[in-house]
Amino acid sequence: MPESLLVRIEDLHKSFPGVHALKGARFDLRPGEVHALMGENGAGKSTLMKVLAGIYTRDSGTVLLDGQPIDIHTPHQAQKLGIGIIHQELNLMNHLTAAQNVFIGREPKGLMGLFLDEKKLNDDTAKLLAMLKVDVDPKTLIGGLTVAKQQMVEIAKALSFESRVLIMDEPTAALNDAEIDELFRIIRELKAKGVGIVYISHKMDELKRISDRVTVMRDGEYVGTLNTQEATMEQVISMMVGRPLQNYVRKDQNMDANPVALEVKGLNRGRALRDINFKLRQGEILGFAGLMGAGRTEVARAVFGADPVDSGEILVKGKKVTVKIPRDAVQAGIGYLSEDRKRYGLALGMDVQANTVMATIGRFLHLGTFLKKKPMADVAEKYINTLSIKTPSQEQLLKFLSGGNQQKVVIAKWLLRDCDILFFDEPTRGIDVGAKFEIYKLIQDLATQGKAIVMISSELPEVLRLSHRIVVMCEGRITGELSAAEATQERIMHLATLRSAAM
Amino acid sequence: MNTVIKNLFSAKARQKVLAFASLVLMIVIFAVLSPNFFQMDNLISIMLSTAVTGVLGIAVTFVIITGGIDLAIGTLMTLTAVMAGVFIGYWNLPIWLGVLAAMATGAVAGTISGVLVAKLKLPPFIATMGIMMIAKGLSLVISGAKPIYFTKYEGYNSISNGSFIDFSFLVPGLIIPNAVVIFFGVGIVSSIILNKTVLGRYTFGLGSNEEAVRLSGVNVDRWKVAIYALAGAIVGIAGILISSRLNSAQPALGQGYELDAIAAAVIGGVSLSGGEGTILGTIIGAFIMSVLINGLRILSVPQEWQTVVSGLIVIFAVYMDILRRRK
Ligand SMILES: Nc1ncnc2c1ncn2[C@@H]1O[C@H](COP(=O)(O)OP(=O)(O)OP(=O)(O)O)[C@@H](O)[C@H]1O
Numbered sequence: 165m166p167e168s169l170l171v172r173i174e175d176l177h178k179s180f181p182g183v184h185a186l187k188g189a190r191f192d193l194r195p196g197e198v199h200a201l202m203g204e205n206g207a208g209k210s211t212l213m214k215v216l217a218g219i220y221t222r223d224s225g226t227v228l229l230d231g232q233p234i235d236i237h238t239p240h241q242a243q244k245l246g247i248g249i250i251h252q253e254l255n256l257m258n259h260l261t262a263a264q265n266v267f268i269g270r271e272p273k274g275l276m277g278l279f280l281d282e283k284k285l286n287d288d289t290a291k292l293l294a295m296l297k298v299d300v301d302p303k304t305l306i307g308g309l310t311v312a313k314q315q316m317v318e319i320a321k322a323l324s325f326e327s328r329v330l331i332m333d334e335p336t337a338a339l340n341d342a343e344i345d346e347l348f349r350i351i352r353e354l355k356a357k358g359v360g361i362v363y364i365s366h367k368m369d370e371l372k373r374i375s376d377r378v379t380v381m382r383d384g385e386y387v388g389t390l391n392t393q394e395a396t397m398e399q400v401i402s403m404m405v406g407r408p409l410q411n412y413v414r415k416d417q418n419m420d421a422n423p424v425a426l427e428v429k430g431l432n433r434g435r436a437l438r439d440i441n442f443k444l445r446q447g448e449i450l451g452f453a454g455l456m457g458a459g460r461t462e463v464a465r466a467v468f469g470a471d472p473v474d475s476g477e478i479l480v481k482g483k484k485v486t487v488k489i490p491r492d493a494v495q496a497g498i499g500y501l502s503e504d505r506k507r508y509g510l511a512l513g514m515d516v517q518a519n520t521v522m523a524t525i526g527r528f529l530h531l532g533t534f535l536k537k538k539p540m541a542d543v544a545e546k547y548i549n550t551l552s553i554k555t556p557s558q559e560q561l562l563k564f565l566s567g568g569n570q571q572k573v574v575i576a577k578w579l580l581r582d583c584d585i586l587f588f589d590e591p592t593r594g595i596d597v598g599a600k601f602e603i604y605k606l607i608q609d610l611a612t613q614g615k616a617i618v619m620i621s622s623e624l625p626e627v628l629r630l631s632h633r634i635v636v637m638c639e640g641r642i643t644g645e646l647s648a649a650e651a652t653q654e655r656i657m658h659l660a661t662l663r664s665a666a667m
Numbered sequence: 668m669n670t671v672i673k674n675l676f677s678a679k680a681r682q683k684v685l686a687f688a689s690l691v692l693m694i695v696i697f698a699v700l701s702p703n704f705f706q707m708d709n710l711i712s713i714m715l716s717t718a719v720t721g722v723l724g725i726a727v728t729f730v731i732i733t734g735g736i737d738l739a740i741g742t743l744m745t746l747t748a749v750m751a752g753v754f755i756g757y758w759n760l761p762i763w764l765g766v767l768a769a770m771a772t773g774a775v776a777g778t779i780s781g782v783l784v785a786k787l788k789l790p791p792f793i794a795t796m797g798i799m800m801i802a803k804g805l806s807l808v809i810s811g812a813k814p815i816y817f818t819k820y821e822g823y824n825s826i827s828n829g830s831f832i833d834f835s836f837l838v839p840g841l842i843i844p845n846a847v848v849i850f851f852g853v854g855i856v857s858s859i860i861l862n863k864t865v866l867g868r869y870t871f872g873l874g875s876n877e878e879a880v881r882l883s884g885v886n887v888d889r890w891k892v893a894i895y896a897l898a899g900a901i902v903g904i905a906g907i908l909i910s911s912r913l914n915s916a917q918p919a920l921g922q923g924y925e926l927d928a929i930a931a932a933v934i935g936g937v938s939l940s941g942g943e944g945t946i947l948g949t950i951i952g953a954f955i956m957s958v959l960i961n962g963l964r965i966l967s968v969p970q971e972w973q974t975v976v977s978g979l980i981v982i983f984a985v986y987m988d989i990l991r992r993r994k
């Protein structure tokens with residue numbers, strides 16, 4: 165053996181009811197390397213890592229740590245063996261403080277081991293957060309923090325275990341560029357200390373920046389492992405999807421001749437939104453760019469009636485509409501695909517079919533009361549096919565779908581609703597490249613059909629590639645507007661950091 | 668002592684200012700409406716009647732913060748009282764041992780509820796409803812459906828009704844019954860457990876996001892059982908208080924107390940969806956309930972209407988809490 169392996173996983177199998185999630189999966193990890201794990205949504209990446217971290221128990225196969233076979237059944241056992249994990253979904257207790265979250269299960273104790281040592285708890289957390297350069301008071305309640313900060317607290321928590329094996333399942337999904345840089349700096353430090361890191365992400369550029377090797381999985385199976393240095397993106401992508409991808413090219417079109425579908429005038433909401441004005445035309449894709457917290461989601465939520473506004477007018481096809489609650493917006497033909505699908509977009513305890521028809525249930529009723537089974541099933545089937553939603557059946561509960569497939573169900577739900585104006589808020593977050601391209605194509609097709617689309621995304625290449633026009637926001641106000649022809653990453657970033665002189 | 672006071676008035680407790688203000692307001696209104704209300708012996712009788720529901724409220728507060736519910740506390744209180752009668756009256760154990768044994772009975776019953784909820788994954792509502800009925804039946808079986816009297820056992824009665832804090836030299840009539848002292852003692856100890864110990868931390872953690880606690884490597888099931896057991900033991904204290912006040916264990920009594928206790932917790936700002944609540948809030952909630960009943964009685968409002976008003980107060984209080992939270 166050329167190098168000693170920290171972890172070696174061989175021929176691992178794991179089934180859930182109706183899903184054979186891992187079929188002979190393989191993986192290994194060397195000390196001091198970052199090993200990226202790639203694959204489409206539902207490929208089994210999270211499942212494989214959850215087996216390693218003691219959250220799921222494998223059906224068969226071997227897991228070796230330092231060459232010794234191990235058999236882990238609880239997260240606690242994994243922690244003791246030095247295996248830490250940052251989960252894909254945030255796992256935080258909103259009612260507890262940042263410090264209490266970080267040290268849950270390992271609270272420092274004072275006085276006779278009976279009482280908690282709150283001071284040490286806060287001090288230790290402050291140190292961890294300072295190391296990550298995160299500006300969070302250890303004593304603030306976690307529920308009140310932004311998703312990005314919550315994610316940083318999760319990362320701090322995982323680091324505090326001083327694990328030898330650290331699994332990061334899409335840690336950057338909610339982070340901005342500066343935060344990602346900090347994370348990568350920490351990862352390099354950990355590497356130097358000999359920690360082995362498993363890095364799961366759908367962001368291809370991160371792969372090149374941080375990883376040493378890449379392993380690709382498809383449909384629960386091992387496809388292959390490459391040295392990142394030698395690998396090309398195209399190679400990795402085709403290993404993931406099993407076919408080469410068509411690149412989507414934007415048609416530079418001017419939409420100014422089209423009738424205005426939505427006009428927003430003088431929208432204000434406290435400090436979050438200040439004097440927002442924009443027009444959206446039929447058939448147009450209007451990109452909203454800006455840093456995390458710039459107020460893009462707030463615009464969408466305000467127009468959709470999800471948050472109350474202080475002032476402002478909304479005109480749909482030239483007619484003023486009053487939007488007080490989301491129902492008003494839906495009736496005016498506005499749909500909103502929320503960025504936080506778990507909290508606002510889906511009923512996780514219900515199945516694919518029920519979620520798909522959720523916003524249009526009125527169309528599937530006999531006598532306004534009884535559900536029409538067959539049409540619901542047909543529609544659900546149609547969207548499962550057109551969006552290639554990976555699910556064993558329509559009756560699968562949403563919580564058992566992988567993150568990316570959940571997102572596709574949200575899209576299906578609003579497509580079915582047939583809105584003329586659609587707000588896509590981070591539609592490709594946590595979605596694999598293959599599915600991303602499908603979603604781009606979908607959004608573009610919708611625009612071609614005459615729908616007016618607002619597309620909010622933190623990934624600049626995505627905004628640039630899709631939008632006909634781009635609105636840039638910073639700190640609650642619109643700082644500029646660029647046509648597709650004028651827009652470049654640099655210009656957008658300039659506008660996105662254009663703070664008002666008054667501040 | 669300083670930390671205890673700081674504890675009772677921590678940031679979380681400050682949210683309960685609203686409840687406290689309404690309590691004061693109620694007292695002022697009743698005092699204005701009836702000269703009999705603000706009499707020392709009436710105030711003491713309010714405190715005495717709050718003690719039992721208050722202690723039960725504290726017990727259920729732990730369970731509710733985990734996101735659960737405990738319907739068994741009312742009849743379990745009776746069962747522990749009956750068992751105290753058995754231990755002291757039939758087995759002739761010394762009173763202190765009988766008291767401990769009654770608390771142990773509560774803890775065992777709580778453990779069983781906890782196991783049903785944590786290990787067998789029964790919904791807390793169902794598991795504790797079962798225990799509620801079992802406890803009720805067992806109380807009747809063990810006592811032969813007849814009250815067990817403690818009259819022979821001197822001292823038992825004074826656990827509740829005696830008084831070692833006598834301020835009558837300062838204010839005439841200010842003799843605090845032991846039951847009230849015990850009630851506040853339970854409150855202080857519980858508040859410390861809830862805010863300063865690991866058990867308290869997990870109580871909030873479970874109610875906030877049980878899965879996250881589990882994934883952090885905590886043995887969630889074991890702690891849940893411990894929390895239900897603690898609640899059971901506190902219920903045992905309520906059993907002692909009520910039986911010593913009546914100087915007898917009344918096997919038919921008990922059902923309905925659980926709802927008063929839950930109402931007290933909820934009025935005091937304990938969230939039924941878990942993760943939020945304070946002991947001080949529950950204590951204030953219990954006082955609001957008993958001041959209301961006492962005041963209406965003094966104003967000669969018929970009992971039926973007292974119940975109606977209590978119901979309105981519960982709804983109103985929780986709505987106020989929701990409004991406060993929205994801000
Ligand atoms: N608890 C569960 N019960 C049933 N099925 C599950 C469960 N967890 C995962 N699955 C299924 O197992 C398969 C693999 O899912 P997994 O979450 O590992 O995918 P993934 O590669 O992490 O995808 P993503 O990139 O979308 O996060 C999917 O088909 C998913 O629906």
Ligand SMILES: [Mg+2]
Pocket residue numbers: 209210211252333566567
């Ligand atoms: Mg995953």
